[in-house]
Amino acid sequence: MNGESHEDREQRIRKLWKTLDTRSEGQLDLPALKKGLRTIDHPLKNADDLLHDVLKAVDTSGDGRIQFNEFRVFVEHAEHELWQLFDSIDRDNSGGLDKDELRLAFRRAGLTISTSKLDQFFDEVDTNHDGEISFDEWRDFLLFLPASQSSLRAMLSYYSATTNVNQEGDVHINDTLQGFDFLPPPGYFIAGGLAGIVSRTATAPLDRLKVYLIAQTSPKEATVKAVKDGRPFQVLRNFGRPLVDACKDLWAAGGLRSLFAGNGLNVVKVMPESAVKFGAYEAAKRFFAKIDDSDPKHLHPTSQFLAGGIGGVVSQCLVYPLDTLKFRMQCETVSGGLHGNALIMQTAKKMWTQGKLLPYYRGLGMGLAGMFPYSAIDLFIFENCKNYVLARKAKQARCHEDDVEMSNMTTGIIGATSGAISATMVYPINLLRTRLQAQGTVLHPPTYKGIVDVTIKTVQGEGIKGLFKGVTPNLLKVAPAVSISYIVYENSKALMGLR
Incomplete structure (x- = not known):
């Protein structure tokens, strides 16, 4: 095997044993094996779950x-299996594996591996960094791969289970959930904050218009008169009047500045909110x-849904007082x-x-009830639409x-759709919450x-349709806002090398 004599192999195995047996006891229990692997800086040195399996084998x-x-x-058996796998990949019989040979081997085995993950694996195994993996490097890295599972699929699973390369290029063992190991790199928070600032500022006038319409509780006189006179076509003609009249009123209250009233608070509020979300x-x-013992990119649907809700709830709790202050301030903005x-x-x-901290948290229960499903x-x-598009493109490109990359247009369309659907479904909850926040203002x-x-009074005074008052400008705001947010978020992640 690889031109090594029986005596040389025996000597090498004994040398490895002596290195692992740091206590010179002539035997290895789990702590001793773990200490020995740390001595040779083996990828398994901290992977306790896998070490139990190795000890048992x-x-x-x-x-x-x-x-x-x-x-x-064990070593002789494992090395024999690893040599067979190595030899099957080494198509040109050069005694070394390059990236193209590994990529072709994965493809023949029906496995797809990203270029970044292949590069990470290759850099880990190619210890002398000469551009190819020798059998010695291959053997030393994969020695404790269970002999009965010596296949490319098992090797890939072994590598994924033992090493995880973080965004800074450092390698750490992905063994047990300790402390806050599940926290993502800071780049995700930065990308989220940038996404929120850009999207909210771009759609500030529409947000202002939505709040103005929600705060109004009595219909326009023209609409009331048309209903009393039995003129349905006039009612339909006046359907869009509240939107037009609201635009006129806001412009009269302070021109362009009025349309951006509260945007300073928006920026202060949305940056931490979006970042934390x-x-x-x-x-x-x-x-x-x-x-779930799964990939974060392909979670179980229930886990995916809960993760999204948790992100929204945590961010809402953080910025709710600023949100209330913004709504109240917008409702106090009048001409002069x-x-x-x-x-x-x-x-x-x-x-x-009016009540110290209490007014700042009015409607928090409904806010959380609305934010979680939204x-x-x-x-x-x-996420599901994005994964579908990427999977389809990857299949086409093999x-x-x-x-594969998703265009900004596709990202924007998916974001606008997801935002519009979620916003419409939870709009009544947000309307009631907003009225609780804005109560007692001009x-x-x-x-x-x-x-x-607030629910009873809204339905009694305006009917069921009152629960959807302002939904049109809200959708006009939400669709582009969410679209812009996702475009900025995805591009920011890409710039920082995040996936």
């Missing part, structure tokens, strides 16, 4: 310890992937009144005098999904005792 006597004779038999979502995906920082300070003081549905639809003078009270 080598310890044929079943006494919980490995003796030299057991170790030698996407960061918590990625963390939740890793957490559920650990529990205060603007900018002066209005923010006045609104904040007024809220504090975020869950939005991220669930986006490559791994990580090696534009929304009514006050409520709680969630049940």
Whole structure:
């Protein structure tokens, strides 16, 4: 095997044994084996679960310890299997494996591996970095791969289970969930924050328009008169009037500046909100992937849904007081009144005098009840549509999904769709929450005792359709906002090398 004599192999195995047996006890239990593997910096040095399997496979006597004779038999058997696998991949019989040979071998075995993962694996095994993997390097890295599973599929599973290359290029063992190991790299939070700032600023006028319409509780006189007079066509003609009239009113209140009222707070609020949402979502995906023993990119649908909801809830709890302050400030913006920082300070003081911290958290229950399904549905639809598109492109190109790219247009269309569907489904909850937040302001003078009270009064005064008041400008805002958010998020991740 590889031109090595029996004596040389025996000497090499004994040398490896002495290196592993750091205590010179002539046997290895689990702690001793682990310490020995750390001495040679083997990938299994911290993978406790796999080490139990190795100990069980080598310890044929079943006494919980490995003796030299057991170790030698195991090594000889494992090396024979690894040589057969190595030789089958080495198509040009050069005695070394290059990346093209490995890629072709995976393809022949019906496996797809991304270019980045192949590069990572190759760099790990090619210890002298000469551009090819020798059998010695191959053997040393895969020595403890169970002999009965010496196949490319088993090798790939072994590598994925033992090593995980993080975004900074450092290698760490992916053994047990310790501390906050499931937290994603900071880049995900940065990308999320940038996505929120860009999308929210671009759609600030539409958000302002939505809040203005939600705060109004009485229909326009023209519509009421048309209904009383029995003129249905006039009612239909006046259907879009609230939107037009609202635009006129807001422009009269302060021109372009009025349309961006609250955007300063939006930026202060949305950066941490979006950053935490996407960061918590990625963390939740890793957490559920650990529990399900699966890939974070291909979670079970239930886990995917829950991860999206958790991301939204965590971010909502963080920024809810700022959200309430923004809504109240927008509802205090009138022609000839205060603007900018002066209005923010006045609104904040007024809220504090009304009940200290309580007004800042009014409607939080409904906010969380609305945010969980909104975020869950939005991220669930986006991720599944994205995975479908990538899988289809990868199949057409006959490559791994990580090696194909999704255009910004496709990303935007999927994002707009997922955002519109989720926003429409939870809109009544958000409307009631907003009215609880805005109660007692100039534009929304009514006050409520709680969630049940605001629901009853809204339905009694405006009917079921009142629960969807402002849904049109909301969709006009949500669709482009979510679309822009996902485009910025995905591109920011790509720039930082995140997947």
